[in-house]
Amino acid sequence: MSCSTWLQFLRQYGPAPRNDNMYDETIQRSARRTEVLPIYFEHPCQEAILRCFDQSSAIRLSVILTGTAGDGKTHLCRQVWERLGGDPKAWDSDDPYLRLRLDAGTIHFIRDLSGWAPQHGLPWDSDKETLLQGFCKSLFVPDPSDVFLIAANDGQLVESWRRLGDSEDVIRARKLFEDLLVEDKQHREGVSLRMFNLSRGSSADLFDRAYTALVNHPGWATCYEGVPGEDKAFGPKCPIRHNYELLKTPLIHSRLRALIELCDHNGLHLPIRQILLMLSNAILGHPDCKDHLMKPADVPRLVREGTVSKASLYNNVFGGNLSATRRHGIAIFDYFERFQIGYETSNRVDNILIFGESDPDLGRHFTELLKQDEFYGADGRYFAARNSYIEGEDDNLQDTKDFLNLLVAQRRGLFFKITDQNADELNLWELTVFRFAGEYLSEVLGVLRNQGTVKRPIISRLVKGLDRIFTGMLVNTDRELFLATSGNYSQAKISRLLADKISVEPRHGERVALELNESDRISMVVHLNDKIKESLELNLVRFEFLSRVATEGALPASFSKECYEDILAFKSRLLSASEKRQSFDGERRDTDLEIRLLSVSSSGLLEDRFVEVIV
Numbered sequence: 001m002s003c004s005t006w007l008q009f010l011r012q013y014g015p016a017p018r019n020d021n022m023y024d025e026t027i028q029r030s031a032r033r034t035e036v037l038p039i040y041f042e043h044p045c046q047e048a049i050l051r052c053f054d055q056s057s058a059i060r061l062s063v064i065l066t067g068t069a070g071d072g073k074t075h076l077c078r079q080v081w082e083r084l085g086g087d088p089k090a091w092d093s094d095d096p097y098l099r100l101r102l103d104a105g106t107i108h109f110i111r112d113l114s115g116w117a118p119q120h121g122l123p124w125d126s127d128k129e130t131l132l133q134g135f136c137k138s139l140f141v142p143d144p145s146d147v148f149l150i151a152a153n154d155g156q157l158v159e160s161w162r163r164l165g166d167s168e169d170v171i172r173a174r175k176l177f178e179d180l181l182v183e184d185k186q187h188r189e190g191v192s193l194r195m196f197n198l199s200r201g202s203s204a205d206l207f208d209r210a211y212t213a214l215v216n217h218p219g220w221a222t223c224y225e226g227v228p229g230e231d232k233a234f235g236p237k238c239p240i241r242h243n244y245e246l247l248k249t250p251l252i253h254s255r256l257r258a259l260i261e262l263c264d265h266n267g268l269h270l271p272i273r274q275i276l277l278m279l280s281n282a283i284l285g286h287p288d289c290k291d292h293l294m295k296p297a298d299v300p301r302l303v304r305e306g307t308v309s310k311a312s313l314y315n316n317v318f319g320g321n322l323s324a325t326r327r328h329g330i331a332i333f334d335y336f337e338r339f340q341i342g343y344e345t346s347n348r349v350d351n352i353l354i355f356g357e358s359d360p361d362l363g364r365h366f367t368e369l370l371k372q373d374e375f376y377g378a379d380g381r382y383f384a385a386r387n388s389y390i391e392g393e394d395d396n397l398q399d400t401k402d403f404l405n406l407l408v409a410q411r412r413g414l415f416f417k418i419t420d421q422n423a424d425e426l427n428l429w430e431l432t433v434f435r436f437a438g439e440y441l442s443e444v445l446g447v448l449r450n451q452g453t454v455k456r457p458i459i460s461r462l463v464k465g466l467d468r469i470f471t472g473m474l475v476n477t478d479r480e481l482f483l484a485t486s487g488n489y490s491q492a493k494i495s496r497l498l499a500d501k502i503s504v505e506p507r508h509g510e511r512v513a514l515e516l517n518e519s520d521r522i523s524m525v526v527h528l529n530d531k532i533k534e535s536l537e538l539n540l541v542r543f544e545f546l547s548r549v550a551t552e553g554a555l556p557a558s559f560s561k562e563c564y565e566d567i568l569a570f571k572s573r574l575l576s577a578s579e580k581r582q583s584f585d586g587e588r589r590d591t592d593l594e595i596r597l598l599s600v601s602s603s604g605l606l607e608d609r610f611v612e613v614i615v
Contacts, residue, residue: 018191215247
């Protein structure tokens with residue numbers, strides 16, 4: 001394996017129009033043809049899947065692998081096949097169905113249900129239908145001799161079973177699959193099946209494994225052997241080499257991981273294929289090369305033309321080397337785009353970028369973050385564009401546009417260059433649309449995973465945001481959660497009739513807390529007493545939304561109406577829970593009605609006064 005061969009192979013993982021190497025069906029053939037080791041790491045579910053087919057176990061189970069395209073279903077099927085002694089050459093066939101006979105029975109592999117089932121509208125082949133009927137039957141017997149491993153994308157599984165001829169076992173299996181998918185469960189008691197929904201796993205965990213496998217790949221060692229001159233491929237001035245060495249730094253890894261973990265906590269799953277695509281594009285991306293990806297032969301030209309800065313890893317991780325159309329069609333770049341890194345900024349950051357060189361207070365930041373970066377920092381092109389911008393030479397609108405694009409690239413660079421020690425001073429997360437994301441990761445998620453308790457000021461701020469939305473008034477209350485209505489409509493924008501209030505601090509069973517749920521997601525849990533509680537999954541968008549409402553006093557226009565409606569729906573559930581508690585405690589009266597009207601004091605605190613109506 002030579003350096004050039006390895007880099008050509010890595011290029012095929014990127015966003016080229018035909019990235020066949022992103023599919024497990026072809027990557028092994030390409031690896032053998034080029035004698036390059038593929039990027040390999042063990043999937044988090046691999047050992048659990050293999051245990052289902054353990055020949056020494058008294059219980060054998062069938063397995064269904066589902067998830068989105070690129071989650072590694074076919075790869076996992078191949079790993080099971082080879083670990084159980086299957087012939088690798090047989091696996092290389094184009095047949096999506098294979099079987100493996102072992103002493104304990106037969107394992108049937110359907111590694112691509114969509115390629116095996118008939119097209120929509122066509123009848124089932126009788127042999128295939130008989131096989132699936134047998135699979136359905138095997139699920140409901142305690143120790144089946146034949147077990148199955150079936151891989152199917154989301155939606156394909158249920159759709160295929162709907163098209164099977166009805167029988168008692170098929171109907172039971174169809175209902176089972178739907179329930180497991182909806183409830184996000186792996187198994188049901190008394191059923192010989194495990195379902196692994198790979199799209200429900202941690203994208204951050206997949207990123208860690210893919211990242212480690214890529215940066216430690218033996219192909220890189222060949223690139224450092226006998227490094228040629230400065231203007232040659234993988235020489236000291238080579239952007240491919242520099243991007244690789246940047247990617248290996250702990251700071252770059254931690255910031256990329258933070259973005260992917262935040263995607264997880266926004267309900268945006270990133271499959272393996274997308275993660276590898278982003279990593280390879282980070283190293284090889286350049287807008288002036290074929291397919292926008294560098295080859296070793298491109299390096300001398302880029303050095304000679306002085307366009308190495310366009311290969312910036314900081315821009316490539318967001319797909320900045322691609323056209324807007326191509327970038328928006330790739331999930332990971334679409335998800336990263338939602339952070340608006342490069343477009344969000346602060347006065348302090350832009351002062352560093354534009355005036356920092358001559359400012360005595362900001363000069364050290366300019367030197368450290370831009371001037372010392374000889375590859376992607378402030379070069380001659382940047383200085384010329386900046387000076388033209390400052391001097392107001394705006395006759396050429398294209399020059400102004402070019403400088404603003406350079407600012408976008410430099411802000412993206414700062415997101416990956418600002419150290420953790422300087423993150424608070426320079427307000428790192430103001431470079432994103434989620435200003436509270438850093439706190440979300442460290443002070444909430446990190447604390448809860450370490451079995452800690454989230455700080456009171458954070459909970460108080462969230463409660464203040466809830467109170468402002470629940471009442472529709474600019475209140476400063478954060479010690480109690482006020483449940484208010486307009487009288488006959490709980491989701492009115494202004495609600496002045498107080499139905500109930502719940503203490504934030506523990507009192508008589510009442511409290512408000514942040515907790516991790518079974519899916520390792522953050523929930524805000526409102527305990528009305530020891531037996532009644534309601535929870536709201538606090539994803540990143542909702543956390544930012546409530547924090548902005550609490551600190552800025554208005555609903556941020558950058559957030560969708562859906563988020564606001566989610567909070568009002570939570571209020572409705574809390575009102576129902578409050579009525580349930582009052583009924584449980586015997587507090588409801590039938591002879592008179594007490595109305596409590598809310599008003600805001602001069603200090604912004606909510607006050608309520610009683611109006612009694614006798615009936």
